[in-house]
Amino acid sequence: VAPVxxxxxxxxxxxxxxxWRTNRLLWSHAARVQPLYHRWHWSLAGEIANPGxxxxxxxxxxxxxxxxxxxxxxxxxxxIYHSKAAxxxxxxxxxxxxxxxxxxxxxHDPAAEKASEGRQFQLPAQxxxxxxxxxxxxIHAGKHKKAKNHLxxxxxxxxxxxxxxxxxxxxxxxxxxxxxxxxxLPQGVWWHEQPHDNGRPGIMCNMPExxxxxxxxxxxxxxxxxxxxxxARASYDKAxxxxxKNPNLYFNWGLVEYQAFKNMDLAxxxxxxxxxxxxxxxxxxxxxxxxxxxAGAAAAVPPTPEAGAAPGAKQSKKGKKKS
Numbered sequence: 001v002a003p004v005x006x007x008x009x010x011x012x013x014x015x016x017x018x019x020w021r022t023n024r025l026l027w028s029h030a031a032r033v034q035p036l037y038h039r040w041h042w043s044l045a046g047e048i049a050n051p052g053x054x055x056x057x058x059x060x061x062x063x064x065x066x067x068x069x070x071x072x073x074x075x076x077x078x079x080i081y082h083s084k085a086a087x088x089x090x091x092x093x094x095x096x097x098x099x100x101x102x103x104x105x106x107x108h109d110p111a112a113e114k115a116s117e118g119r120q121f122q123l124p125a126q127x128x129x130x131x132x133x134x135x136x137x138x139i140h141a142g143k144h145k146k147a148k149n150h151l152x153x154x155x156x157x158x159x160x161x162x163x164x165x166x167x168x169x170x171x172x173x174x175x176x177x178x179x180x181x182x183x184x185l186p187q188g189v190w191w192h193e194q195p196h197d198n199g200r201p202g203i204m205c206n207m208p209e210x211x212x213x214x215x216x217x218x219x220x221x222x223x224x225x226x227x228x229x230x231x232a233r234a235s236y237d238k239a240x241x242x243x244x245k246n247p248n249l250y251f252n253w254g255l256v257e258y259q260a261f262k263n264m265d266l267a268x269x270x271x272x273x274x275x276x277x278x279x280x281x282x283x284x285x286x287x288x289x290x291x292x293x294x295a296g297a298a299a300a301v302p303p304t305p306e307a308g309a310a311p312g313a314k315q316s317k318k319g320k321k322k323s
Contacts, residue, residue, distance in 0.1 A: 022173050023047045031070070041071035042080060050175060051086035052124070052165050053206055055186030061087045078104040078112075078130065079123045085133055094140040101134035128157035136210065136218050148222040154215055162212070164192070164205040171195035174204060213244025217252075224252060229260035240273075240311055247283045250274025250311070254290050264298035273311035 027044035034040055045067035049060035056064075068084045071077075085100035108127050116122045135151035138144070171177075176185050185191075188206050195202030210218075220235030236253035250270050257267035271291045279287060 031067070035070070036074055038071040038075035038077065038080070041067050041074070042083075045071065045083065047175060049087070050167075051083045051090070052208070053175070053186075054188055054209070055176070055181070056090070057180070058091060061091055076103075076107050078108045079125045081107065082124050082129055082133065085130075085137070089133065089137055092140070094137045098134055098137040098141055098143075101130050101137060104130040105134065126157075128154055128159070131157060132210065132215055135215070135222075139218050139221055144222045144225040148219065148226065151215060151219040151222060155212070155219065158212060158215065162208055164207050166192060166203050166205040168201040169195065169204045170199055170201045171197065173201075211242075211244075213239045213242030214246075216242060217244055217246065217249045220249075221252060224256060229256050232256050233261070245277055247274045247277050247279035247287060250277070251283065251287055251290065254287070254294070258290065258294050258297070262297075264294050267294045268298065269311060 024044065024047040027040055027047055030037075030040040031044050045064040048067060049056040049064040051061075051064065065084055065087050068080055068087075071080050072084075081100045081104035085097045085104065088094075088097035088100060105127070108130060109125070110127075112123070113125045113127065116125050131150050132154035135147050135149075135154050138147035138150060167174075169175075176189070177183075185204075190205055191202050192205045193203040216235045216239035220232045220239060223229075223231035223235055233253070233256055236249060236256065239249050240253075250273050254267045254271040254274065257263045257270060268291070271287055271294060274287050275284075275291070
C-alpha cells in the first residue's frame with residue numbers, strides 16, 4: 001500500500017508544482033482558482049504581453065486584452081483601462097484606445113496615484129498617462145479639437161524627467177524568454193541589472209515610447225489641423241528642442257513655414273534637417289518634394305526676416321550696429 005500512496009502523492013505534488021515553473025503559469029493558475037480577484041488577471045495580462053513594452057505580436061496583445069477584460073469584470077481601475085488602451089493603440093485601433101483612456105480618466109483615483117509615488121515599481125495610475133494617451137489616440141482618430149485639449153493638459157501634468165519602465169525578471173522567466181524572440185530582447189529593451197544563473201532576478205528596463213518632444217509634436221499636429229499656425233510653429237520648435245528626431249515633425253513644420261508663413265529660408269532649413277535623419281519610403285519622398293517646392297518659391301520671393309529658430313541655429317545676441 002505504501003508505494004501506491006507515495007506514487008499518488010508524488011503525482012499530485014507534480015501537478016501542484018507545475019504552475020510554479022513560470023510567472024505566466026502561476027498567474028494563470030491563480031486566476032482560475034480565484035477568478036474574482038482582479039490582481040491575478042492583471043498580473044497574467046502583464047506576463048502575456050506588458051502593454052508598456054515593445055515587440056509583441058498581435059496574438060499576444062489580444063490574449064493580454066482578454067485577461068484585462070476579465071480583471072475589469074471584477075474591478076474598474078484606471079491602470080487596467082490604461083493597459084488595455086495602450087495595447088489597442090499599438091494595434092492601431094484608435095477609437096477603442098480612446099474609449100479605454102476615457103474610462104481610465106473616469107476612474108482615476110488621486111489617492112491611488114499619490115500612494116504609488118516614490119515606489120521603485122509603480123502602477124500606471126498617473127493622470128498624465130491617460131491625458132497623453134487619449135490626446136494621441138484622438139489625433140489618429142481625426143478629432144483634433146478634443147486632442148488639443150487633452151494634449152495641453154498632458155503637457156501641464158507631464159513630469160520634467162520621465163524615468164524608464166523597469167521590472168524584476170529572472171534569466172529564463174521573463175516575457176521575452178519565449179521561442180519567438182530567440183533569446184534576444186527587442187530594440188529599446190535592456191538589462192539594467194543582469195540576472196544571475198542561480199535564479200536571482202535582474203532588472204529589465206525600457207523607455208516610454210512617447211516623451212515630452214513627442215507630445216509637443218502631437219500637439220503641434222492638432223494645432224496645424226485647426227489652422228492655429230503660430231501655435232503649431234511654437235509646438236514644433238519645442239519638439240525639436242526636446243530632441244524629438246522624427247522626420248514627420250520636420251515635414252509638418254516645413255509645411256507650416258512654407259504654406260502659412262511663406263518663410264522659405266526657415267522652411268528650407270527645417271526640411272534639410274528632416275532629410276538629415278535619413279527618412280525612408282513615403283516620408284523621404286514627401287520631404288524631397290517639399291524641398292523642391294520651397295526652392296522654387298524661394299527663387300521668386302525675397303527672403304523673409306527670421307520668425308522662428310531654425311534647427312541647430314543659435315540666437316544672435318548682437319545689438320544693432322551704431323552709425
